[in-house]
Amino acid sequence: MKRPAQLVVVPGPVIGHIVSAIEIAEQLVARDDQLFITVLVMKLPYDQPFTIADSSISHRINFVNLPEAQPDKQEAIPKHGSLIRILVENHKTHIRDAVVNLLSESDQSESMSRPRLAGFVLDFLCATLVDVADEFMVPSYAFFTSNASLLALLFHFQLLRDEGGIDITEFTRSSAELAVPSFINPCPAAVLPGTFADKEITESILNYTSRCRQIKGILVNTFLELDLHALHYLDFDDKIPPVYPVGPLLNLKRCDENKGSDIFRWLDDQPSLSVVFLCFGSMGSFSEAQVKEIACALEHSGQRFLWSLRRPPPKGKIAMPSDYADLNAVLPEGFLNRTAPIGKVIGWAPQAAILAHPAIGGFVSHCGWNSTLESLWNGVPIATWPMYAEQNLNAFQLVKELGLAVEIKLDYRKDSDVLVSAEDIERGIRQAMERDGDVRKRVKEMSEKSKKTLVEGGSSYSSLERFINQI
Structure with missing residues (x-):
């Protein structure tokens, strides 16, 4: 008999990322009845506390709102990109404590039905939490809420910085068109993410990308037919962990x-x-x-x-x-x-x-x-x-x-x-x-x-199956 498994999911502290995390959690438990998921939710200091009122969400998904960890005064809050990095770092202790409590509760249950801690699924913005997963001696996986084209761009830029010594922020100050492996056409510098204009935030993003090379796999909210060129690039590079396109992850049940x-x-x-x-x-x-x-x-x-x-x-x-x-x-x-x-x-x-x-x-x-x-x-x-x-x-x-x-x-x-x-x-x-x-x-x-990609035989359906099989 297969022993139940527990995944800890940590979404980025942004509502769009939390919504996507809920959708991947629902997909996972729907496909494996021996899988349990705990979602640890951080809160931005200017946002409302997260609440879930949807009774249709599986009882095998548990939500934990973590204690707040941010500056008390509005004027002390740093710019948005740095805020998320600081917020994640300040939550490490709370996340560690939440997982210890989770394991303690699990220890009190019958040994055969006690879910084993199988790993952490970390939002890309939370990649530094790999350190916490390592303390529990379990693998980390990343969850990338955007597309494979952006993910491939980040890996490309991270290599340009680390192996070529290139200052990525210089691109945003040019009118050049860049040859980027994840795109067929030259990419105008004017459409690069605006965060690349900020040296501090750029360093954080590329450091997250570097940490993602150390994990066991990356779930991406996209599908093969939409992101074909970038996914081929990611699969071709053996220094990038396996990428699992599992999208589109959409909140369809709650449209009514x-x-x-x-x-x-x-x-x-x-x-x-x-x-x-x-x-x-x-x-x-x-x-x-x-x-x-x-x-x-x-x-x-x-x-x-x-x-x-x-x-x-x-x-x-x-x-x-x-x-x-x-x-x-x-x-x-x-x-x-x-x-x-x-x-x-x-x-x-x-x-x-x-x-x-x-x-x-x-x-x-x-x-x-x-x-x-x-x-x-x-x-x-x-x-x-x-x-x-x-x-x-x-x-x-x-x-x-x-x-x-x-x-x-x-x-x-x-x-x-x-x-x-x-x-x-x-x-x-x-x-x-x-x-x-x-x-x-x-x-x-x-x-x-x-729609076809999510049903049995579809590319995202099969990709999620591969991910579940190696948890």
């Missing part, structure tokens, strides 16, 4: 929770594929001037729209965007009345459920990886408007490498002074909404592939 809301009653009244949805992720917000350009584009286009509009946090304060108390204060005068027959402006949006609605025909997106996978799954073409982190690179891959999106911007940065014109926004919306366009056809084909 908001179906009775005002948003969905409005969508139900719209024709099929007639609405463009604008949503920019949990951190996405714009200046008042940019909001007015978006509003002008929507009104001039005459396109039906659903717009998730969030208020930016006060300047200089690290916080999440919030909903506007009065939308009229930021929108052009009379905009809501003039567009009422064809449009709806909302605050926070249940994005995954909206993208699944048959009325949605296009998506103006920041190109976060979870959002990208949700859009492709539902066959919705994207008009790209990346804002931070690796989103520019995702947009480049979608538009230039794969032909799965249209471009509004590829090189936009959230904190820049660039104002994207109403004309550029309108053009992107019109292209994304083309009923018979080549992009829509390719997105529909990729949607079908994304």
Whole structure:
């Protein structure tokens, strides 16, 4: 009889990473009834404590909210990239104690049914926790919540730094096009992750990458048919641990929770594929001037729209965007009345459920990886408007490498002074909404592939099976 196994999963302290960690945990326990998972959750100092209210999650997945470990004062909080590194380091003791408690509880159960500690699954941002796994003499695996193309880029840059002595931050100050093994086309420096402009954060990211060479395997939230070129590169390099593409990991079961809301009653009244949805992720917000350009584009286009509009946090304060108390204060005068027959402006949006609605025909997106996978799954073409982190690179891959999106911007940065014109926004919306366009056809084909990859015989199904077999 196979002895039960326990995996400790540590997601990055960002909601998108936590959601992806829950999805991989659910996939794992669904495929192996002798597997138990404990998810250790850290909290960013400006975010709400994580709660899970979904009763459908398996009883073999346990969540532990770790004690907080961060500066007490808002002004003492460092920049975002450094904050995560410091937060993970400060949580090492709490993580160690949580695993000791887990083992202690396990020791009190009957010996034959006691799950053995089989390993740690660490978010890429938590790669330094390999040290903690080593203390318990169990293997570490990484969980990479973005795509294989970014992962391959990081391994390439880490080698350039460690073996070539190259300062990666210099790339971001150039207008060069770079030959990167994970892409077919030359990669413009302008679409590299914005974090590479910061020397301290770049060092941290490349150090995480170096630590990932020491682990037993890397789970990646992508699938072979989408990331073929990069996955071939990763498989070819024998100095990189085995890579397991197991995506798309999507929160599909929870798409029905908001179906009775005002948003969905409005969508139900719209024709099929007639609405463009604008949503920019949990951190996405714009200046008042940019909001007015978006509003002008929507009104001039005459396109039906659903717009998730969030208020930016006060300047200089690290916080999440919030909903506007009065939308009229930021929108052009009379905009809501003039567009009422064809449009709806909302605050926070249940994005995954909206993208699944048959009325949605296009998506103006920041190109976060979870959002990208949700859009492709539902066959919705994207008009790209990346804002931070690796989103520019995702947009480049979608538009230039794969032909799965249209471009509004590829090189936009959230904190820049660039104002994207109403004309550029309108053009992107019109292209994304083309009923018979080549992009829509390719997105529909990729949607079908994304669904086949998760069923028995599919590439991600088989990849997850290989991972489970060697736990």
